Amino acid sequence: MKKSSQDRIDEIVTNLYREFELEFPVESPKAVIEKMGGTFSTAVKYKVGDEAIVKKHKGKPEILVCINEYLYGIDDHSRVETDWMIYRTLGQAILCMGYWVKPEKWDTFPDGNYPYKNLRFRREVEQMEYFASAMILPKTLFLNELILNTNVGSYETTVDVWKMAEELRTTMPMVLERAKQLNVQL
Numbered sequence: 316m317k318k319s320s321q322d323r324i325d326e327i328v329t330n331l332y333r334e335f336e337l338e339f340p341v342e343s344p345k346a347v348i349e350k351m352g353g354t355f356s357t358a359v360k361y362k363v364g365d366e367a368i369v370k371k372h373k374g375k376p377e378i379l380v381c382i383n384e385y386l387y388g389i390d391d392h393s394r395v396e397t398d399w400m401i402y403r404t405l406g407q408a409i410l411c412m413g414y415w416v417k418p419e420k421w422d423t424f425p426d427g428n429y430p431y432k433n434l435r436f437r438r439e440v441e442q443m444e445y446f447a448s449a450m451i452l453p454k455t456l457f458l459n460e461l462i463l464n465t466n467v468g469s470y471e472t473t474v475d476v477w478k479m480a481e482e483l484r485t486t487m488p489m490v491l492e493r494a495k496q497l498n499v500q501l
Contacts, residue, residue: 341451369408370427370428371421379428403443476501
């Protein structure tokens with residue numbers, strides 16, 4: 316993904332945090348969606364590929380996520396993974412459909428369902444995934460935490476990824492994914 320796209324998404328996330336007075340660690344994705352005027356619901360997964368759907372109803376987004384509610388929140392990994400999927404779907408509504416950022420584009424979509432599997436371009440998917448990671452680990456916060464957890468030695472520089480994950484209240488795989496997105500070598 317182009318750096319200009321990453322910068323634009325980081326700016327959107329910063330503006331979301333500011334406009335809706337979000338604090339880190341970000342509230343549940345459900346609370347964020349509701350603060351933005353949308354609704355959130357869960358359902359039992361009924362078809363492969365329908366794990367997340369943006370529904371437009373009376374001009375407002377509804378994020379329908381099919382999750383196994385018995386696993387959600389059972390440990391940090393499943394919680395972060397599910398939150399990431401929800402934010403990815405919110406990213407679809409914002410980045411691909413224009414909700415909140417381009418009302419004129421959003422208004423062109425008729426009421427209906429827009430499953431994640433209907434995305435046509437890899438670029439859209441990459442942007443949504445970047446958005447999801449940025450909502451969980453905003454760029455500035457991530458880079459500041461990286462500086463605090465970098466140990467410069469005589470022969471090598473190390474980063475305490477476990478400590479970063481703990482302090483950022485996320486998982487090590489999420490920290491590693493965000494580092495990869497930001498071209499940071501850990």
